[in-house]
Amino acid sequence: MTSQVDTLLHARWIVPVDAAQSVLEHHSIAISQGKILDVLPTDQARQTYTSKHELELTDQLLMPGLINAHGHAAMSLFRGLADDLALMTWLQEHIWPAEGAFVSPEFVRDGTRLAIAEMLKSGTTCFSDMYFYPDVAAETATELGIRAQICCPILDFPTPWAKDADEGIHKAVEVHSAQRHNTLVSIAFGPHAPYTVSDEPLKKIASLHEELQIPVQMHVHETAFEVAEAEKSGLRPIARLEKLGLLGPNFQAVHVTQVDDEDLDLLAKNKVKVVHCPESNLKLASGFCPVDKLLKAGVSVSLGTDGAASNNDLDLFGEMQTAAQLAKAVAGDAAAVPAYEAIRMATLSGAECLGIDEITGSLESGKAADIIAIDMSRLETLPVFNPVSQLVYTRMADKVNHVWVNGKMLVRDGLLTQIDIEKLKQQARQWGEKIRAGDNND
Structure with missing residues (x-):
């Protein structure tokens, strides 16, 4: 039988x-x-x-399926808007002004759909997103049937989604409550970076993180400039975050290109999950994440593409190749990060980072x-x-x-089964024309 x-x-x-x-x-x-x-x-x-x-x-x-552990999905609509610039110039003079002018629920819905289509076609079945209107991103991911962690953005200054950090935290808790029964989508806090979020909001996030078991994802030690500026006040960012009670197994540190021995000890001791975004770091000249050193210290490392505005694609296979090759050059060792380890970084390590490794990330009985x-x-x-x-x-x-x-087929013979690709292309072109018309001074 x-x-x-x-x-x-x-x-x-x-x-x-x-x-x-x-x-x-x-x-x-x-x-x-x-x-x-x-x-x-x-x-x-x-x-x-x-x-x-x-x-x-x-x-x-x-x-x-691949797990893209960090990105800004809706920023696909800013793909190629401002290239060949240093991080702070790129952010302050181009991206933040463009976001202030164009980001809306409609922008996020259309940009997230564009990103999901690109990710699905290239083998990504789960992604972590940190962007404005996270409620819209969560709805879009659910509608299209992809797995996601949605990080609610928190910054001290006004954004298209919240007037300050306190409002961002309040809204994040509301989104978490609204999505608590969603089997595809989970919610995380997304404080942007140590240099954009002050101590009091971070203390509040640490308290809620502990109380509600909401993960935290944050850009950390992305550039040497960021770390040097922080040191002027006496603490490197990772040390400051530990002092504030944020570091732990549910803290996801993105980028981490600047690591000294003390940083490494804190990351390992607190079982922090590191998300490596090699192509974005290379493009913005942010530095090199010491992946081999982190792995040998027992720190979990997963992979992210970052947003298409700084990559400029969401191809996690490409990210895997770059990560494996770059790790060898940084370590000066051709045996560093062998191929199977790179695959693990793009799959099971990503699931561990997002706290869903009992659900996905490997092919075994009982998993999705x-x-x-x-x-x-x-x-x-x-x-x-x-x-x-x-x-x-x-x-x-x-x-x-x-x-x-x-178990639901979302791509068949290379074609999306749930998304009208021609309609999506037309929406992307329309946004491009609108943004270009408002970007004549760049």
Whole structure:
């Protein structure tokens, strides 16, 4: 007797992302009610399960969906607006004025849809977003069926969403309450950076973080200038954040390009999760995250693209390749951050960072069926000696064939199933014309 399942996938390879760093050949995945029921050899799967939706994925590889642990989704509508500039010039003279002029609920809805479409097509099944109108971003992610952590932005000065940090904190708690039963979307505090949020709001966030178990994501030690300015008051930012009670396993530190021994000790002792955004850091000349040193100290490191305004794409496969190669150059060691570790950073480590590793991030029984299928028969991937090597060191985003989130197929044969791509393109063009008309002085 065979058991009926919702979907049965037969693949040439499966990279489950496990402790043994397995690469399974001629294996299958059985999916039932949005979850992975079984991962087993294909011959055995054919004898054990039947399904109306049975896919023969010849020369294809299955792996967990990628997790983009930091970004600003709606900023896709600012892609290419201000390039080749230092971070503070980019922010103060271009991005913040543009946000003040154009950001609205409609901007966030359309920009987030554009970002989600790009991420899904390139294999991302979960993303963390830090931007204005987080309630709109949460609604958009839920509507399109993608998993997300939405970080509510908090800054001392007025933004399109809140007049000050206190109002931002109040609104964040409201959004958290409204989304508490959402199985796809979770809510986090998103204090922008140590240099834009003062002590009193951070103390309040630390208290609520403890009381409500709401994670905190923050840009930290992004540039040498930021750290040098903070040191003038006596404390480096990471030390200040520990003093304020923010550091801990649910604190997500983004960028972390400037790390001395004391910083490293604090990150490791407090089990802080670091989110590495190599391409944005390179483009803005922010510095190099010492990934190999962090990993060897026991600090969890995941990957993010940052926003498309500073990257300029949301291709996490590209981020994985850059992270692995850059880590070797920074460490002066070709063995630093080997390929399977880079894949873990883009999947299971991302899930651990967002506190959802019991739900997603690897392919194992009981976890959500957040899966991507990759065509390994393309010219650029042949011959296949080690599929893990191809995943990290060759261009892979355009080889994503299928994407499932919670067992629901959101990309089929490279095409989005839930999004009208032509309508989305037209909306992006219209926003581009509007922003260009108001940006004549740049």
